Amino acid sequence: MNDKRSNGGITNGVDDELGVILGLDGGTTSTICVCIPFSGQLADPVPVLARAAAGCSNHNSVGETAARDTLVQVMSEALLKSGSKKSAVRAVCLGVSGVNHPDDQERILNWLRNIFPSHVKLYVQNDAVAALASGTMGKLHGCVLIAGTGTISYGFTEDGREARAAGAGPILGDWGSGYGIAAKALTAVIRAHDGRDSQTMLTDRILQTLGLPSPDELIGWTYADPSWARIAALVPVVVSCAEAGDEIANQILNDAVQELASSVIAVVKRLGMGGQDGNSYFPIVMVGGVLEANKRWDIGKEVINCVLRTYPGATPVRPKVDPAVGAALLAWNYLTKEANGEYHRQP
Amino acid sequence: MNDKRSNGGITNGVDDELGVILGLDGGTTSTICVCIPFSGQLADPVPVLARAAAGCSNHNSVGETAARDTLVQVMSEALLKSGSKKSAVRAVCLGVSGVNHPDDQERILNWLRNIFPSHVKLYVQNDAVAALASGTMGKLHGCVLIAGTGTISYGFTEDGREARAAGAGPILGDWGSGYGIAAKALTAVIRAHDGRDSQTMLTDRILQTLGLPSPDELIGWTYADPSWARIAALVPVVVSCAEAGDEIANQILNDAVQELASSVIAVVKRLGMGGQDGNSYFPIVMVGGVLEANKRWDIGKEVINCVLRTYPGATPVRPKVDPAVGAALLAWNYLTKEANGEYHRQP
Known part of the structure; x- marks a missing residue:
């Protein structure tokens, strides 16, 4: 060999x-x-x-x-x-x-x-x-936020304490994850279709992406293979609808930003990572497709802005x-x- | 034979x-x-x-x-x-x-x-x-609301038109269902545990019901068997916490009431069942464990109250x-x- x-x-x-x-x-x-x-x-x-x-x-x-x-x-x-x-x-x-x-x-x-x-x-x-x-x-200090198919926030202090938030899976409400964002978008299509909510651009864009003729087919589509990654793959469609001004898609992304920021803030708070005045420096490592900064609607940047309002010392790191x-x-x-x-x- | x-x-x-x-x-x-x-x-x-x-x-x-x-x-x-x-x-x-x-x-x-x-x-x-x-x-006229493990609203007019709302399963957001209520309660326990949300009575009551020592064990519990009915079986715990005054449990039930009422209202609206003035009589058949009126916190009654505000002719029917x-x-x-x-x- x-x-x-x-x-x-x-x-x-x-x-x-x-x-x-x-x-x-x-x-x-x-x-x-x-x-x-x-x-x-x-x-x-x-x-x-x-x-x-x-x-x-x-x-x-x-x-x-x-x-x-x-x-x-x-x-x-x-x-x-x-x-x-x-x-x-x-x-x-x-x-x-x-x-x-x-x-x-x-x-x-x-x-x-x-x-x-x-x-x-x-x-x-x-x-x-x-x-x-x-x-x-390789140094275990700071906070990491992962948002790909799933999401989790994890933090470590230099004296060896650790804390996590979210990362509990779709049943237990990881709504900031790619899966969570896409599941909410699919739900919005169903709700617009059955009259519970207003119409959204998501309907046409998602049906087109999945090659389905009507929202009625979405139920069968989700049951056919409920793999999280398959559902999370719809995130770019949600982002493009939000960028095109769709209100419901924007609401879904704004909610995801709040969810992701709240899991970072929960970890930082529990570990006292911001110091006594909340202004101490610590890195936030940003990882995963949902946080990638290649779109006009930049979810990762919005999460950082949210965290900075509470912890001005937070410093985003995009891993090399x-x-x-x-x-x-x-x-x-x-x-x-x-x-x-x-x-x-x-x- | x-x-x-x-x-x-x-x-x-x-x-x-x-x-x-x-x-x-x-x-x-x-x-x-x-x-x-x-x-x-x-x-x-x-x-x-x-x-x-x-x-x-x-x-x-x-x-x-x-x-x-x-x-x-x-x-x-x-x-x-x-x-x-x-x-x-x-x-x-x-x-x-x-x-x-x-x-x-x-x-x-x-x-x-x-x-x-x-x-x-x-x-x-x-x-x-x-x-x-x-x-x-046996007559197909009126609206039915089912809320058990799942939820769906269905309506039929006397001239043969029909409409439905919700009933799309947990991935597509049936939040008024027994599964939806219980999944939100489990999520609330995780959020309280990792510091994203306030403490709730749901934590002790749910862990006690499931025989688990800590919220950390909930992730394994849900993954072990994600059957909807097994999760929906926690609804009585949520109701009892709400009756005991827990704010988060009350919020979960109030949200469920809004969800269930909105699916009835969507069906009635699409079928024009309330007539031109919205006051026409039609039956709403109420079915399923979530709507059973055996509790002080009566989800079914609250749903009807919500629907009546829009459609005063709606008449609840509990099937014999x-x-x-x-x-x-x-x-x-x-x-x-x-x-x-x-x-x-x-x-």
């Missing part, structure tokens, strides 16, 4: 003594694994030896077995592509969505322990933690590396601190 | 010449089938020869095959219990939830045609139509028979009209 590597010395930019780190970002839509070399000093840009991609690894969405198969597949592929042996792996950090509880973490850790030799350091976190690390280059690299940097930081005897003060 | 019946004459209250009618109410939680005798004159109370019950027959919830198995099982059982032969069946009326589209209706009719001899009259309707008929003794009997009465009416040569003017 790997004839480019010798035993000892440096191959493919990897110091064999120091080995490699696997960082993984497992979301509801896709799973990415990267392999980076471990080294004494973190290079900028971070050298990524290999990257592999697969589908959903959220056990709540696809079940335990399918989630694990996806994780194993994507880690093996990244390692193979990197030209490194399994024995070179020093640490693995998994940032996986659906890790909501210490039990989830423990279950995945137990399973990882059967895959990797005992000297390999293993870290399992919610994917929000990897996303935060992608904006802070992806969350999988964030996960790898997290492992890099843990390993380095451990090497410096700081393990028990890990952030 | 049936040794109590002779050929010819009257047995078990059934005139063998006239035969029997099967009426079926298929909801998301349960499916009921009744067998009534067909006769020239409708008796009061309606003589029910037999009644059989089974689980969910909504194809959107349990899939096509399971839904059909349930329907066959419950019809066979009702017929067997009634002491009637299959050959005595004159008409079958299925009121099934999940019939949202002519295609759904046609699919079930095709399948029924393979089960019953060709002379048997077959009718397939949304379960809301059977529910309306249960309040109007169950929706399965309503389905049978619907078939009884169709058969009678057909016998009188009025088939093509069926309501």
